[in-house]
Structures are given as structure tokens and as C-alpha cells.
Amino acid sequence: MAGAAFIAATLLPAQSEIVFVGLLAAKSVAPLALFLVASLANTAGSVANWWLGRLIAHGGVERLPARLRPDPDKLARAQRGFARFGWPSLLFAWLPVLGDPLTFVAGTLNYPLGRFIGLVLLGKAARYGALWAGWTTLA
Template structure:
């Protein structure tokens, strides 16, 4: 049986992993599924929810970019921001379905916020991507790695 502390740890690791901070939540999910296979649905739901909330943090930060971009500590150049905006405008909101991917997924959610993607649509597309990612990982853990 998985304790509430394990669920909280999983949710926090998934939330942080979805922001621009370096962290992986997959190992926590695989470990918890291995320890308690009967809790797979709730574990996937908690991991997905944490990851979706982390993506919403990125979306919010993206909405604040123009306010902060002239600060000395700001990590992106104007050229980098323009390049990211062009990419998102070219491929559109459907590119958010790739938000599950390492390296490009988190910056993609930030750019969606910069360009003012509506939160409801952003959340819907990111939810599909993130839940699918964790569901596939759970399936692999339960049936392929057994």
C-alpha cells in the first residue's frame, strides 16, 4: 500500500519536473508502481496532475516574460524568444501535444504562455500529452518489464 507521503512526493516530483528546473519524476512513478501495482491508476493520476500543474506554472511564467525580459538576470535573449515564438506560431497549439517530450516540452509550455494561449485550451492539450506519457510508462512497468 502506498502512503499519502509517497503520493505527495510523486506529485511534487512531477510538478517540479514539468517546470524548467531539472528533475525526473519517472523513476518515482516506476518505483511506486513496482511496490504497489494495484495503485497504478491513482499513481498515474497523481503524477499527471502534478505534471499538468507544473506546466501551468510555466504557462504563467511565460505570461510574465515581457515584464521581466529587460532585467539583467533574465535567462533568455530577445533573439531566443523571437525564435521560440516563430516556432510556436508555425506549428501552432497542436505542438503542445509534444509537451511530454524531454528537453523541448517544458520550454514549449513557456512559449504558449508568452503567446497568450488560453489557459483552458493549454490545459486540455497538455493534459492529454502528460496523462498519456504516464499511462504508457505505467503499462511498460507493469507488462513489459515484468
């Protein structure tokens, strides 16, 4: 679960919800432990995005291969969007497609790491909690 949750939170395309629900269905892991591992590992993946964004903002972009460099116009647009909506947007870091780049942009803007972790963890734990509650209701 930890690996799936971590990778799913990075900029790599992956999903952890299927693994989470599959392990709940298999009843091979205590649900509370599964919830904690998924929430923490998914948050750790977002911290990796934040860290990458911070590195790039501090001149690390030149070290990246050209195909991995963020488009300057798209990055500037994303930064303006984050600046407009601010910290509440980090509660939605769990959203598919939007959440992972959001955590990267927060790093490029040097958003304080402690607050970042708290907000992202809250949103991601709420998502896994909803999945757990939904599974419990249906099962």
C-alpha cells in the same frame, strides 16, 4: 510523486519517470491514483511555466535578475516555431528538453489557458499511461 512530477514539468532540470516507475514497482500506491497524481501535478508544473511566460510577455522581464532573463533572439525564434506548429505541439509538452520551454513560450504568446491545460494534460497522461502499461507488461 506530486512534487517530483510538478518540478519535472517546470524549467528546473528534473525527471519524474523514475519516481513513477519506482512507486509502481514498490506497489505502495494504487497505480490509478499514482497515474492521476503524476498526470495532474505534471500538468500543473506546465501551467506554472505558462504563467511565467505570460508574466514576462507583459513586462515582467525587467523584474527578473539578468541571468534569468530569456535571450530575446532565442525567445523570438521559439515563438515563431510555436506559431508555425501551433496547438498540436502542446501534445508533446512531455518531451525532455523541448517540452518545458514549449509551455513557457505558449504563455508568452498568451495561448488560451483552458485549451493549453487540455492539450498538455492529454500528452502528459499519455506518457504516464505508456509508462504504466510498459511496467505492467514487464512486471
